[in-house]
Amino acid sequence: MNIRTVDLNLFLVFQAIYVTRNVTKAGEHLNMTQSAVSNALKRLRERFDDPLFLRTQVGMVPTPLADALIDLVEEGLHKLTQAIDKTQRFDPATTDRLFRIAINDIGQLVLLPGFLNPARAAAPFARFETVGASSAEEARALLLSGKVDIAIGSWLPMGPGFQVQVLCEETFVALIGRQHSMQSDAFTYKEYLQSQHVTYRPSGASDAALQDTLYQQGILAERNVVLTMAHALGAADVAATSDLVLSLPMRLAGTILRGRSDLRSVRLPFHVGPFPIWQQWHDRFNADPANLWLRELAFQAFLKAPLPA
Template sequence: MELKDIDLNLLVVFQQLLIDRRVSKVAESLGLSQPGVSNALARLRKLTGDPLFLRTPKGMEPTPFAEQLAEPTERALSVIHLAINQRATFDPETSTRAFRIGMTDIGEIYFLPKLMKELKRLAPHVSLSTVRSATVNLQDEMEAGHVSLAMGLLPQLKAGYFQRRLFKQEYVCMFRRGHPLDKRSISLAAFSAAEHVVVISEGTGHGNADEFMTRRKVARRVVLTVPHYVAVGHILHDSDLVATVPERLAQALAEPFALSYVGHPAKLPEIAINLFWHERYNKDPAIAWLRSLIIRLHGEGAAD
């Protein structure tokens, strides 16, 4: 087989099939029709003389030959992408670029208001969407370029990713104003005797705080468990429940929901909130611009 016989777009479809494993999802990811993806796969099968992907209840599973092709194909496409974009420029005033950022619900509450205000001023035609690390495979999505950046406590993003620390923060104990614990500080005994709402935030490292308290045998009367932080402000405002939350989230929720917070009596470890991007897109000028904006707005030493 000669390179002149290969349509580069077929390799793009091949790489996306390795990530998504479903024709319908690949079509959505690449902006193609499902018949178009199926036709591309049929052409690839004819070119390689291999089925490449087999239908299973779990989706399209790659054959051994497809797995053999995966790494060199990814590497070749990455080199081509970087070469084409090396001299690209980004003008925020005129760009219509659409960015996707992986972040938690905490990130949406804390980061987005200031970021959207600044984007409106500097890049009025740019659009932004967010994805949750619990609902997508953030590693694959960032490697494929579908997610530009990720922000938060995301221990799963390691090899192949650059990161920049935005800030460190502590966990605090939060409750409604006027709560019996609404004092300058609270004891561990008082904390343990209170009724608690606990957030199970999948896809983040925030569960480490609960694990730390469990290891230290810090007792809590857990009466409510929720899967995200979005409703915590409403819940605390209208109840006597107590929540363990990151300090920056507490700062964002305190005034809107008439809440108070104090230093955590269990002396939980500090956590680092980082900005992540895949090494393939380190030199993408648009992503570099957005990174610098986020660091200016939310990095250590940024003005509130």
């Protein structure tokens, strides 16, 4: 296939159908008629010699070839958008750019409450997407490929070719339910070890700081963990409705406590860290006005993140 003979707008149609699973909705998204989208899909099918999408009761289901193409198509469209943006002055008020941030689930909980409203106020037509990254290697690959604009987490600096900024210094606190027998604002070692705990497996390096501190204190094996959750979501509700102790990063605790009266924070009998939370980006975006704008929003969101009382 010779790319010089291909209408690149067809790939916008491909992406829209893949996302919406519906020809009519894809047309609405692209401001095209249903017949125009159907015609574009016909041309795509002829180009790739594959049906690409099959009509079923649950919508337009992609074929294996379409599943294999989507990442390449989205990466190409993203890079074309960046190329176009380079020739234009960045104006948050008018941009319709899609910004992507690599971040794990607990980082997302801290970032979004202080990020989204200022972002939407300044850039009402922009779109935002968080992308999961379970390791520094995965985040680095996403930045290298241009699939994300910035990466936020407790991963170590990614080295030559990347820029890094400290968003905050973190430590750990404990959350317990209001009905918990613990009455003071700080655990003693004895109280902490005699308590029962709930933990989760975060996709990041922050939990390693807690585990290392417990190991250094010689109490890693003594902590009585009765529930280990695959994800952070719901762990606070478990602590609020039981006698289990949840140890987690301070800003995450502050975010969870906001608006809740069934939980309170308690100081740990040891100090974790402090360890930094970074935002990182590739050198080629260092002077990019849009990337600069995004980084400042993320910095302010972490700066203003609530801390537990």
